[in-house]
Amino acid sequence: MNRYTILTFIVLTLSTSSLNAQQNDSIKNEILNRQASDLEMISKGRSLTLEHLRKGDLPALKEVKDYLAGEIYNPYSVYLPVEYWLLSFWTEDYAELLHEIKQFSADTGWNSDSYWQMGERFRTSSMLRMISDNDRLLDEVGKKSAESYLPLTVNIDDAELSLEEKEFLKLWLFALLFTPESVDDEQEMEEMNSMATGFLETYGESEYADYTRRFIRYRFQPGNWGLGYEFYLGYNTLTGGLSRYFSNSVAGGFALDMLYRNLDFSLRFNYSSTKAKREVMNKGIIWPVNVKGYLVGADITLQYPVYQKRDIKFSPFIGIGGMGMGPTDAEIKNHPELGDFEELSALNYLVGLDLKLNTWSKSADLSRYGGTCLGLRYTFYMPNYNRKDNLLDGNMHMITLSFGSFARPKKRYF
Numbered sequence: 262m263n264r265y266t267i268l269t270f271i272v273l274t275l276s277t278s279s280l281n282a283q284q285n286d287s288i289k290n291e292i293l294n295r296q297a298s299d300l301e302m303i304s305k306g307r308s309l310t311l312e313h314l315r316k317g318d319l320p321a322l323k324e325v326k327d328y329l330a331g332e333i334y335n336p337y338s339v340y341l342p343v344e345y346w347l348l349s350f351w352t353e354d355y356a357e358l359l360h361e362i363k364q365f366s367a368d369t370g371w372n373s374d375s376y377w378q379m380g381e382r383f384r385t386s387s388m389l390r391m392i393s394d395n396d397r398l399l400d401e402v403g404k405k406s407a408e409s410y411l412p413l414t415v416n417i418d419d420a421e422l423s424l425e426e427k428e429f430l431k432l433w434l435f436a437l438l439f440t441p442e443s444v445d446d447e448q449e450m451e452e453m454n455s456m457a458t459g460f461l462e463t464y465g466e467s468e469y470a471d472y473t474r475r476f477i478r479y480r481f482q483p484g485n486w487g488l489g490y491e492f493y494l495g496y497n498t499l500t501g502g503l504s505r506y507f508s509n510s511v512a513g514g515f516a517l518d519m520l521y522r523n524l525d526f527s528l529r530f531n532y533s534s535t536k537a538k539r540e541v542m543n544k545g546i547i548w549p550v551n552v553k554g555y556l557v558g559a560d561i562t563l564q565y566p567v568y569q570k571r572d573i574k575f576s577p578f579i580g581i582g583g584m585g586m587g588p589t590d591a592e593i594k595n596h597p598e599l600g601d602f603e604e605l606s607a608l609n610y611l612v613g614l615d616l617k618l619n620t621w622s623k624s625a626d627l628s629r630y631g632g633t634c635l636g637l638r639y640t641f642y643m644p645n646y647n648r649k650d651n652l653l654d655g656n657m658h659m660i661t662l663s664f665g666s667f668a669r670p671k672k673r674y675f
Contacts, residue, residue, distance in 0.1 A: 302332065303339050304392050310340075310348070311398045314405065323352040337383050341393055343437060347402045350413050350434055355420055358430065359469075366472040377475075407438045429469040432460050436477045444479040445671060454478050474675045481671045483629045489518035489525075489667025491636060497533055497556070501655020503646065507554070507586065508536045512659060514558075518667055525576065525667075527562045531659070535586065546602040552592050558584045558642070564615055569628040574617040584609045584644045584657075605646065605653070613640035630671055636663035 306329040313322040326348055330336035336345045342365070349358045368380025385393075393399055406413065417430045435456065441449040457478035461470055494513045498504075514531030533556045541548040548554070560582020568575040587604040588596070617634040619625040625632025638661045646653035 299338075300388060300392075302329070303389065304396075306339060307392060307396055307398050311396065311401055314348075314351070314398075314402060319352060322348070323354075326352060335382060338386065338389065341385055341389070341399060342383055344393075344399055344402055346433075347406045347437060350406065350417075350430075351402075353416055353420065355417070355422060355426070355430060358433075359426060362433065362472055363468055366469075366475070369475075403438065406434075410434065410438060425464050425467055425469075428460055428464070429467065429473070432456055432473065432477065433469075440477075445481055445673075447481065450479055454480060478675075479673065480675075481673050484670035484672050485522055487518075487520035487631060487667055487669035489516075489520065489631065489665060491516040491518065491527075491663045491665030493531075493636065493638065493661040493663035493665075495638075495659055495661030497657050497659040499655060499657050502653045503644075503655035503657065506537065506539050506541055506653065507556070508538055510534045510536075510556070512556075512661070514661075516663075516665070520667060520669065523566055525562075525564045525566075525578075527564065527578075527580075529558075529560050529562065529582075531558045532556070534589070541605075543603055543605060546599065548588055548599065548602055549596065552588055552596060552599070554586055554588045554592070556584070556586050558582055558609065560609060560611055562611065562613075566628075571626050571628055572619050574615075574627040574634075576615045576617075578613055578615055580611045582609045582611065583607070584642065607644040607646045609645075610643045611640050613638060629669070631666065631668040633664075633666040636661075636665060638663060 306325060309325050310322065310329075313319075313325060326336075326340075326345075329339045330345075339345075340348065346358060346361070349355075349361075365380070365383055368382065369377050371377060413434060414431050417427050417434075420427070422430070436453060440453055444450055447454075457473050460467075460473055461478070464470060467473075492513075492515045494511070496509065497512045498509045499507055510533045512531050512533035514529060516527050516529040518528075519526045535554050535556050537548050537550055537552050537554060540550055560580045562578045562580030564576040564578030566574050566576045583606060585604045585606040588599045588602055593599045593602075616637045617627055618636070619627055619632055619634040622632055625634065627634060638659075640659045640661075642657040642659065644655075644657070646655070
């Protein structure tokens with residue numbers, strides 16, 4: 262390699278190195294001069310907000326809050342809605358709060374999946390959710406606001422606002438801080454609902470009535486329709502001619518219930534064993550003494566509660582059904598001649614009383630939504646066997662203990 266070739270190689274190498282260095286310096290300067298990203302601004306801005314809140318430096322808190330809201334063009338890109346609203350109570354930006362709540366109410370609607378769909382402006386971005394999950398701003402502003410609820414309400418009372426605006430702001434602040442997690446728990450929501458109802462009774466046509474009905478007051482009522490079931494065990498006692506021919510025995514069964522408002526339509530099936538105390542003849546076939554048999558029944562009852570509370574429900578009922586008696590299959594094997602014995606069947610009328618109790622489950626409400634319960638039921642059956650055979654006149658008493666459940670859907674009303 263001659264000296265000219267070596268010189269050319271050195272020049273090219275130095276030139277390439279110089280170009281690379283200039284390019285790296287340009288990228289470095291671009292990075293250094295680049296404006297802070299939204300992620301960095303939001304994260305540091307929230308950190309500064311938390312610092313001023315902890316110190317109680319409200320002027321500085323307001324400056325940071327207002328700057329970030331203006332810089333990002335939407336306060337809900339920096340703060341969760343509840344954070345921004347509580348911070349605005351601290352900085353006494355009441356006009357902003359009243360404007361925002363009207364906007365929130367107007368932009369939030371009921372969608373096809375039966376839940377509230379917030380407007381795009383109020384939805385939390387994934388980036389903000391990530392940041393808020395890792396700082397303590399929400400916890401801190403909630404805690405300090407709850408501790409300072411009374412001073413915050415005094416500030417509201419001292420503001421140049423109408424009485425309606427003051428009352429709503431105090432109601433809203435209370436709701437933000439003290440609404441229970443389970444808004445469908447009527448006992449926990451009693452105070453909140455009472456306050457909201459008081460506001461609506463006074464300011465029913467208020468611009469803030471819609472928000473109060475939808476997002477502060479949570480009232481529920483049972484749906485019109487409900488379903489239930491029941492398993493029971495008891496004892497039946499025959500009277501009249503039936504008692505002379507057949508023995509009493511233990512009975513068991515189950516029921517399916519359909520409820521409409523306060524009415525309960527119950528389809529019930531029961532079975533019990535019995536034994537012939539005398540010879541029973543039906544169409545020339547004799548059922549011998551001491552041969553075991555069955556007694557089955559199926560009926561439909563309609564009952565209506567005359568007294569009901571959370572843990573008790575007392576209902577009289579009436580019904581109609583059918584009753585049948587005959588030898589058991591096991592006895593027919595031992596007495597083949599009974600294979601032709603036709604079941605003694607009859608139309609059956611019934612009346613009775615039903616008592617349901619629940620004292621162990623706080624979630625049960627027998628007067629409204631239902632729940633698991635124990636039952637005590639007395640039924641008086643009036644079969645019309647005497648139309649076919651005067652020897653079988655008589656009735657039947659049945660007392661049963663049961664375990665079951667019924668439920669109605671819980672529906673919100675405004």
